[in-house]
Amino acid sequence: MLRLAALLLVLLVATPALADDKADIAARLQQWAEDFNAGRADRACDLFASDLVADIQGAPPGRTHDQQCAILRRALADKSKSFTYQPVIHDITVLGDTAIVRLDWSLTTKLSMRPDPIQSTEIGMDVFRKQADGAWRIVRFLAYDAQ
Template sequence: MSQDEQEIRQLVETWLMATQAGDVEAVLALMSDDVMFMSAGQPPMTGREAFARGLNKVLAENVIESTSEIAEIVVSGDLAYCRTKLTVTITSKHGQLPILRNGDTLSILRKQADGKWRLTRDANMLAAAA
């Protein structure tokens, strides 16, 4: 496994742990300034600030736990993509039933000037679990 692939795997793991811990700043540090998130039926969400607003809103009332199974990582120069199977459980802090979503994601990462990989585009195809 290449050093770049190891770094991307660590980015994914750090993202999951920081989200569960409610550490929005740590999650934001893993994405580029021009990050874009795409999901079915929604307009693209662009930029760190938009993501932070959405994540803070969800975390105010919930805890998010996720598992990710990396199916594929391909690195080509300063660009890479990562395809995963993602499962997300959103548990209310107020006793409501948890929400379970799962599905595939495709993330594009770019190596920044500082040598670190950052998420730049993410296509999320999660749906309610059956």
């Protein structure tokens, strides 16, 4: 009976912490979209851990933090294009200091030479780890085109 009471106490205390972690992760993803959409590449790069490994459809496997940030900086510096990302989060599973997020990224691309925007959806799975500074950052992600 004492074990059951202790287990219930742990569950009651842990549930709000998990909800807070899920909210923190969702907020980090939304902030990333806001930073990226505003052209703030350095702030957008803060979502990625220094040990990032990413696999993106059509790109060489094992993209690192530095490679990912260089790609973001290049894309945002290209004034012939503008991008608007919006996350669509399907679920967030928190397991201690690791979390898995299944999501889609809705992307609108506008090209200076084309009047109509291009709509696309990228399907993804992000693995976050809580860092020493308390921030959740992506350590692994997979992304592929929905089509």
